[in-house]
Amino acid sequence: MAMNQIPGQNIYIGGIFCLKNKAALDRANITHVVSVLRLAPSENLFSDFKQHRIDIDDVDDENLLEHLPAAVNFIQSGLDAGGSVLVHCAMGKSRSATVCIAYMLHQQRSGLTPQSALEVIRQSRPLCEPNDGFMEQLNLYHEMGCPDEVADHPVYQRWLYRREVEESVACGRAPELKSVRFEDEQPQRPQEPTAQVVEIKCRKCRRGIADSKYIISHDQEKKESNKYRSNQECAHVFLHPMKWMRPSLFPEAGPNDYEGDAPLTGRLACPNTSCGANLGKFAWQGLQCNCGQWVVPAIGLAKARVDIANKAPVRGAGNLPPTALGIRMPPGMRGPESSDGSGRGNL
Known part of the structure; x- marks a missing residue:
């Protein structure tokens, strides 16, 4: 031709x-x-x-x-x-x-x-x-943004990590510890000067768990089925892997050990050793949120077990909403601050 x-x-x-x-x-x-x-x-x-x-x-x-x-x-x-x-x-x-x-x-x-x-x-x-x-x-x-080099870009690195996870899951096993990308161990890009972030804490001991940088956004899918309603609030907040999750994700690995088998699914425990509360669950093969959206791989904090609230805004941020600041949050975390003090739905 x-x-x-x-x-x-x-x-x-x-x-x-x-x-x-x-x-x-x-x-x-x-x-x-x-x-x-x-x-x-x-x-x-x-x-x-x-x-x-x-x-x-x-x-x-x-x-x-x-x-x-x-x-x-x-x-x-x-x-x-x-x-x-x-x-x-x-x-x-x-x-x-x-x-x-x-x-x-x-x-x-x-x-x-x-x-x-x-x-x-x-x-x-x-x-x-x-x-x-x-x-x-x-x-x-x-x-x-069509960069002149992609190798070191966080989006590209996450994509490579996800490909490795998918290959491991296709073989019926969890990924190897050495291949998992723990986001809080990666170089962080400078925060926007007007950025406003969400802070997530263990509801039981008040230990800080994560903030906006580590949240995976997912869109609610509109389903005709009664099982999934387009206005149904998501029950979980999905996160990128963080180093405090390591004992839950790789329970048989020692502090300096990068070998050993790991479960495909399991529970996430609070990193505060004196607390150890069950905060949610993980599934390397993915989980379907109650809003209908699949998240793969899935590391989810149950909203009923954590408190979600705005941190104090960075200087110059004023009271701008997160959407105006380019922060795209998961469904159920976009509404006004709740009156029960739990932090659910904050942003």
């Missing part, structure tokens, strides 16, 4: 066979080629071009995200040199489209989404359709 030009760009997308059409490549002034496939074509096909190669297959669980910044940079270098760029895979449908979408997102961070960029490409090449895994990675790339 022929290669097609992306509207408004000196970028072309196609399958591997378009490399044999020298006349078309010359007419398009192709100087740079991005090859997104594991197949090794004849080197003679690329003798007249600068080539950037990404060796991956077109399957959902391939990590194309880690290659996007370098591919975007290579495409830009070709355009800056006054040439045109061909991005190809085997059929010009999934892998090549993903790389082209990433470039478009990088150029128009606020003007495009992965889906809208795909629609632009489909104007000239309707068959383009990145697989579901690649679309998820494009959404993450967009969420990160």
Whole structure:
């Protein structure tokens, strides 16, 4: 199949066979080629071009995200040199489209989404359709702000950690301790100067458990079934792993031990050893919140066993609501402060 030009760009997308059409490549002034496939074509096909190669297959669980910044940079270098760029895979449908979408997102961070960029490409090449895994990675790339490097970004690190967890669960076991990302051991980004945060404490001993940085937001799904009501308050607050959870998540591991079996599911105990209250539960394979949303992996604090309240606002924050400050909290924690003093529903 022929290669097609992306509207408004000196970028072309196609399958591997378009490399044999020298006349078309010359007419398009192709100087740079991005090859997104594991197949090794004849080197003679690329003798007249600068080539950037990404060796991956077109399957959902391939990590194309880690290659996007370098591919975007290579495409830009070709355009800056006054040439045109061909991005190809085997059929010009999934892998090549993903790389082209990433470039478009990088150029128009606020003007495009992965889906809208795909629609632009489909104007000239309707068959383009990145697989579901690649679309998820494009959404993450967009969420990160299309950075020039993704390896150290917290969003990327969490995604890698989740992939490891899913692989372990698929084998019927919990992840290894050494692969778990404890969020409070990671470098923290500077807090917004106007940020207002929620503090979670054990209801029994008042020990601090977590704050907004460690909460996993999840949206309530609207269900037609009576079992899940769209206005039903979530019974749990879901957290990223934190180091105080280690004895609950890995009960057989010693303080300096990173080996040993661990349960797939279990209870979370208060880190205050003189308290030890049951605060909630965890399930590496995921839990379905009573609002209907699945959280995977799931580490949930039962709202009935903790107190949730606003911390004193950071200087300059005034009484701005968290939504105005860019803090997106789970359902059931977005309403006004409750009158019973429990902190439930605060924010």
